[in-house]
Amino acid sequence: MTLFETVFSGNDAVYGLTEGAINAAIEQHGADKAISFPNTAYSLPCYYAVTGVKVGTLGELKEALGVVKTLMTREMRTHDIFMSGVATALCAEFIEVLKYIDGATPYEEPCYGHLADAVIRELGVPLVTGDIPGVAVILGKAPTTEDAVALVKSYQAQGILVTLVGDVIDQLAEAGMKTGANVRVIPLGKDVTSVIHVVSVALRAALIFGNITPGDAGNLMKYTMERVPAFVNAFAPLNDVIVACGAGAIALGFPVITNQEGVSEVPKSLIVQTDVSKFNATSLEARDIKIKITNIDIPVAFASAFEGEIIRRGDMQVEFDGSRVDCAELVQTVDASEIEDHKITVVGPEADEMELGSKNSIAYVVKVAGKNMQPDFEPVIERKFHNYINCIEGVYHTGQRDMQRIRISKDAFNAGFRIKHIGEVLYASVKNEFDAVVDKCEVVIYTDPAECTRIRHEVAIPTFDKRDDRLKSLTDESVDVYYSCILCQAFSPSHVCVVTPERLGLCGAVSWLDAKATNELDPNGPCQVITKERPIDERIGEYEDVNEAVQKFSQGALQDVSLYSIMEKPMTSCGCFECICGIEPFSNGVVITNREYAGMTPLGMTFPELASMTGGGVQTPGFMGHGKHFIGSKKFMKAEGGIERIVWMPKELKETVAERVNATAKELYGIDNFTDMIGDETIATDPETLVAFLTEKNHPALSMEPMM
Ligand code: SF4
Ligand code: NI
Ligand code: NI
Structure with a gap:
């Protein structure tokens, strides 16, 4: 045929x-x-x-x-x-x-079937940073179980997101391999039709991030071809249905690699590779995917795919817990003469000398020196520790500063992983990512309990206090420049974030300090300096210089933008925002919901529905994507009256931001415990019940001017 x-x-x-x-x-x-x-x-x-x-x-x-x-x-x-x-x-x-x-819930463990919009929004940042360099769709049955495991592991080690369709799912299960979104291996389903769930992710990405008009099939396919780095690995034997599906993949720009002999090849699109062990290399070449390599000398794997891995109590060798004993993680700027590059010291017992399943102290101090190093970059580097240590296979990290918690699994320990290897990982990652500011780096890891207590109380906490004072003094007024971020343009070609001390990027991952460091590390990179010398309207936070910058960075798609208004010239969204805020007309207020909350809001819309109202780098007055941390800011919707307008948030989000929100409400309006006046899903999910609650609490929004 x-x-x-x-x-x-x-x-x-x-x-x-x-x-x-x-x-x-x-x-x-x-x-x-x-x-x-x-x-x-x-x-x-x-x-x-x-x-x-x-x-x-x-x-x-x-x-x-x-x-x-x-x-x-x-x-x-x-x-x-x-x-x-x-x-x-x-x-x-x-x-x-x-x-x-x-x-109905037609898919059960380990299969996912349909993937929610929230999953796609979460993928936004890792895809643009190259943290997830590609998406593999593996279909059918590998020649052997070993082949299946080896192929999936090879992608995992590169950070590639793997989706699985058909018998390969059983092959991995048989080999006892862990799957799941947290390790970037997503079994979709056993039927070939379940492949549509990954196609659906690619096409929704175009709608969410790309501002593609639904129905514009030409630009839709152009978008997936140019911006979604997916490819298909289809195992022989192929049948007509699989080939027809493959033709659909090729239409979207996704090459298909198969070990089926005798298929008529189409250059760069339909490729026969009879050696399954070469699927990885052939696929990356066909899709032009480049992998960043970080070589670290440790006995287990190190890859972003292991970031979400969880280690249960029963699987752990040892644990370190800052909430129980003295722990700390710290970056210290020192003079180059004081340190030796790549020196790693463990002061105190190694993991061998710790009891199985025990809770211990740990404090690591990463000393850095460099001509361009500034103390402002210390917290930026330090915050990456979570991500670095988590990328170690068999090691799990949560928290930060003096509240971190680390688990080392029995498997990692048995493979030879020791505490000193944490030092190797920190050294290599810091040198790799911050090479523009860090010339020399030395790591000291304390496990001796008395030393941990000393480091925590005498060195780390005073440093954290000093940094907090610095952060408090950082306001939009106190700095001379803001920064642009255009990282998301890989998916949202005209989107620009303007990052200020009091308004972080909407993804929640880029603060003003982060943007400053990014600019220093890569002066021609995604974050550029924006001056703020020519204010137009202080009330909404509009500046001539900011407007010129967004015009330039959006290639003319965006003319003017305000920093503090949701109604007048609001900032645009790409799609990967942590929260979405929208006007609630009955109360004169706004409702905020976050990606993690799956339920209904009083606007009659869920997070994905609300989120679909904005995105793609387009201004949509009345809707605003933003980071969680922005909610407690004095600049949150300042033009419309500020956080006083917030009438509803999911309970969990409200609890997360309560401390800052209450402090800001007290300072700005003299209100005590403002979050008690804000509704949540346990109080109301419809406007009538919400307004009744707000009336009873005498919520300030009710007596404010209408927003529209
Ligand atoms: Fe994307 Fe804005 Fe975050 Fe930059 S700050 S990564 S552009 S969402
Ligand atoms: Ni203590
Ligand atoms: Ni984004």
Whole structure:
């Protein structure tokens, strides 16, 4: 059979199955039966992205199938292959959505099925920083279980996000390999149609970050081709349906690598690699993915894929716990003459001398020296420790400063991992990432309890106190410059964040100090200095210099932006914001919700629905994406009256930000315990109940001027 015949026959087969399934569902439930995927504002995501039409009922699904049929042209041109591939993918989406009828949960451990919008937003930052350099879609059954494990591990070690479809899932389970989003290996499902759940992620990324108009299929495919670094590994034997799905992947710009002999190859798109051990290299080359290599001399793996790994009590060799005993982690700037580069010292017992399962003290001091080093960069470097130590396979880290907690697993210990290796990791990572400011670096790790107490109380805490005073004195007024951040332009081509001391980047990961350090490390990089010498309107925080900067960095897409208003010229969003804030008209206030909260808000919208109101670098008055830390800022919506406008937040978020919010409310308005006046999901998820609660609490927003 020619490639044409194979794709057409696969497409026809899937179309037939889909038609049958939809008809059967209509017969059973009626045409008005509602259908959707959970936790997305774009249902059905793929069909909506391609056609611009939302499908909400079985009847509409049947109509949509008619539209899909029109894509299935048979004129024997390359275009027909691609369109039949897309049609096959859409059919797969239809088959999959039928599984979710009546709120069913068709996928069970370890499979995920449909992935929520929140997952895609979370992927934003790691994808743009190259922390996740690519997305692999592995389909079918590897020649052997060992081949399957080796391939997945090779991607994992590179930080590549792996999604799995079909028998390979059982192969990994059989080998006892841990899977899950936290280790970047996501089994989608056993049926080939479940591959649509990763396609759905790519297409929603275009809508969320790329400001692609749903229905603009040309730009949609251009976006996935240029900006989503995905590729497919399809194991032999291939059947017509898999080939037809593969044609859909190729249409989106994702190359397909297979070990099926005799397939007619298409350069850079359909590649035969009979040696499965070379799938990794062939795929990276085909998709032009470059891997940053950090060589660290430790006996276990070091990769960002292990960042989310959790070590249970029963699996741990030893533990260090700053909440129980004296611990600390600290970066200290010293004179170059005082240290020896790459010297690592352990003062106190090594892991061998600690009892199995015991809780111990640890304090590590990373001494750095360099001509361009500034004390302001110390906390920036220090905050990365969490991420560095977590990337060690079999080691887990939470917390910071003197409240960190570390676990070393039995597996890592048995592989030879010792405390001194934490020093190796810190040394190599700091030298690697901060080479522009750190010329020399030495690490001292204390495990002797008396020394830990001394370091914590006499060295670390005084340093932290000094830094906190410095942070408090950092206000938008007290500094001479702000910074731009355009890191997210990889996905959101016209988005610019303006980062100020009192307004961090909306992803929550870039503070003014971070931006300053980034600028110092890479003067031509994503963070540039913005002067603030020519104010236009102090009330909304508008400056001529800031406007000129956003015009330049957005390539003219954005003309003017305010720092302190949600209504007038608000800052744009890319899509990876931690929180979204939107106007609540009945109370004159605003509702904030965060990515982790899956429930309903009084606006009648969930996080993904609210989040879909803004993004792609476009200004949307009334909606604002922002970082969690911004909520307690005196500059939060200052133009509209500030945090006094906040009427509702999910309970957990409210608890996280309560201390700062209450302090700010006390200082600005003289209100005590302001968060007690703010509603949450245990109080109200509809406007009537919320307003009744706010009235009872005499919430200040009720008597403020209308926002619209
Ligand atoms: Fe993206 Fe803004 Fe965060 Fe920079 S500060 S990474 S542009 S969200
Ligand atoms: Ni103490
Ligand atoms: Ni972003």
